[in-house]
């Protein structure tokens with residue numbers, strides 16, 4: 001799909017800001033994790049920010065989004081409160097999930113973030129049901145599920161694809177295709193690696209984009225959202241990208257070369273977009289620097305907020321097991 | 325005797341059986357170059373090749389089902405599910421396929437396979453990566469369920485599991501992978517279904533398994549300083565369970581505490597307590613039976629909460645004193 005050549009400046013700076021916010025957020029998480037100040041594990045999406053920023057910005061603010069284990073960038077770009085998200089990762093009571101969920105379960109229904117997920121596959125069936133609800137309620141919303149290339153080999157993917165198409169659900173299935181599931185390259189686990197083709201047997205519309213081109217992602221998802229909503233039909237969107245960070249804290253990168261990682265670092269979506277904005281005269285260096293400064297401040301403040309927040313209390317562990 | 329980690333004891337058990345029997349092979353996600361999420365299978369793909377250490381697509385229903393299918397058609401597969409929480413994704417295979425075939429087909433089909441999976445919390449991985457789900461598995465006749473607590477037990481029991489003609493669920497304890505213990509250099513196996521008295525004592529019986537064995541042993545050490553002599557029984561196999569070992573110990577000590585990491589409600593503590601209560605050994609008890617287990621909540625992320633919901637040494641010491649009071 002071709003990118004619109006005329007870029008709106010405000011939109012461009014917004015997308016750049018979101019990508020930078022996601023990147024800086026994760027770099028901070030990585031740093032505090034290495035100091036042992038963040039507990040558990042984290043899956044960083046460094047290098048994949050254009051997918052999150054382009055996709056989430058193309059949604060209406062209250063559309064519902066189901067994320068994956070690598071869900072920080074999507075939550076950031078969907079407009080979650082950064083302070084509360086950082087506090088969650090630091091396991092604080094002020095966190096979006098009150099310190100009970102952590103990195104892998106970031107959620108905030110008020111901005112349509114219906115959860116990062118520790119299990120591969122469920123985002124798609126869940127988004128089907130969410131889209132069914134929106135269709136029945138006629139509330140003008142659509143639902144979106146992120147999932148990875150690896151997760152598209154789960155039964156849940158295929159069942160959801162069928163259900164969404166046969167029931168005519170306004171849902172977007174967005175595959176963040178970084179060509180690896182942990183260490184396993186897509187070519188080792190799929191005979192046909194063109195994931196877009198998986199829509200054909202389900203009679204579903206599908207499209208593939210350069211997931212490191214934030215404008216292409218944005219324009220495509222915007223158009224597909226409109227299509228899904230107006231026609232009550234699902235769409236499969238494949239966003240090709242690469243994670244330059246490891247799979248998780250336990251990744252020794254034994255399955256790929258430094259050259260490969262560096263090749264993709266050169267194609268960093270943030271770097272690419274900045275260069276484009278400058279070369280096409282859409283933004284000045286000063287304006288870009290300002291976005292950089294603002295996002296740095298936002299993230300620094302979020303860390304401060306998190307570190308100043310108390311831990312949850314043991315007495316409260318039974319809160320939220322059941323709803324009232 | 326040689327010192328070895330729990331993870332390497334598991335690897336050695338599999339490797340030894342694979343060298344002896346060409347029909348033994350492994351399947352799982354990222355068990356090759358990545359060495360498995362917990363590093364258990366390091367070096368195995370180099371030794372045995374990709375035909376016997378098979379990386380799978382992320383398709384648990386397909387590859388666990390394929391392990392069962394391979395087992396019924398003549399192989400002895402070992403299949404790894406990265407975290408025991410993901411058994412949910414292929415539950416039909418675990419619940420309705422593997423354990424039913426032998427019985428349902430009149431004893432004419434065997435399912436000699438082992439499903440290895442990492443179980444338990446303490447890693448800050450939150451509600452979907454930390455559960456102890458053994459009680460669910462013990463509710464399925466036809467399965468065997470093993471939870472080893474030491475490198476010695478892990479190796480000996482896994483070798484027996486691989487040679488067993490039934491589907492065996494082998495629940496490895498995440499927090500024990502890096503712990504060390506002594507094992508003999510020569511070959512040995514440990515029979516499935518036999519408990520182990522990890523510490524002899526005369527005042528109170530603690531029945532436990534998995535990583536809680538170590539917590540209980542530490543508590544017993546503390547109590548020893550106060551002249552309280554605790555017996556710690558490690559069940560090792562949960563299904564079939566060595567109930568006789570429990571009865572024998574309780575007859576001697578007249579006090580029973582059960583400790584596990586899994587949530588209390590519907591946990592094996594209830595099964596163990598009932599096994600005592602329904603025999604004459606009940607009459608030997610000098611105090612009510614006590615169960616120490618996780619609070620009935622999903623595993624929370626915050627480390628303070630995650631730790632706080634579990635039995636620990638202090639809680640065990642207190643419980644022992646209470647039943648002896």
Ligand SMILES: Cc1ncc(C[n+]2csc(CCOP(=O)(O)OP(=O)(O)O)c2C)c(N)n1
Nearest residue numbers: 070118119120148149150151180181182410
């Ligand atoms: C049902 C299930 N199986 C396995 C895992 C372990 N696991 C977590 S992430 C991952 C790789 C996922 O690959 P992909 O879907 O491509 O997403 P990516 O990590 O590349 O973002 C695996 C195997 C899991 N969380 N859930």
Ligand SMILES: [Mg+2]
Nearest residue numbers: 148149180181
């Ligand atoms: Mg991937």
